[in-house]
Amino acid sequence: MVDMLSLLPEFDHDRFDSRHRLVLVAVQRAKHLIQGAKPTGTSKFTKETTIALDEVLRGEVQFLTGKEAREALREAKRSRETETERMAAVTGEDAKEIKKELSVYVDDSVKPAAEPESEE
Numbered sequence: 001m002v003d004m005l006s007l008l009p010e011f012d013h014d015r016f017d018s019r020h021r022l023v024l025v026a027v028q029r030a031k032h033l034i035q036g037a038k039p040t041g042t043s044k045f046t047k048e049t050t051i052a053l054d055e056v057l058r059g060e061v062q063f064l065t066g067k068e069a070r071e072a073l074r075e076a077k078r079s080r081e082t083e084t085e086r087m088a089a090v091t092g093e094d095a096k097e098i099k100k101e102l103s104v105y106v107d108d109s110v111k112p113a114a115e116p117e118s119e120e
Contacts (some may be wrong), residue, residue, distance in 0.1 A: 015059065017065075021065070022056065022057075025056050025061060025063045026049070026052045026053045026056045027052075028063075029052035029055060029056055029061050030048050030049045030051075030052035030053075032052075033048040033051060033052055034048050039051050039055065040055050040060040040061070041055075041060065043055070
């Protein structure tokens with residue numbers, strides 16, 4: 001079986017330890033492009049997946065492996081949790097303030113009048 005990566009002139013065997021890693025990096029970059037990230041440079045391709053693969057093969061996309069990657073994931077998770085906690089605290093204070101302001105306009109203590117029973 002012919003190694004498909006050896007057919008690509010831009011492929012750097014020292015950069016990727018396997019085809020699997022190349023695919024994973026290209027997939028992640030394609031997700032970023034689909035979500036609105038700008039391409040790193042000009043490309044002759046139009047599809048996000050092909051642009052992503054082209055960028056990865058040209059070495060324009062940086063990625064982490066091993067311990068560095070695991071530490072980066074932990075740090076990102078900590079950042080998200082901190083941001084979520086901060087937003088929850090702000091939202092709670094804002095909700096109390098909004099409810100206080102709306103209480104001037106809406107009085108929940110008044111019960112609606114009972115509807116008269118219809119005669120049949």
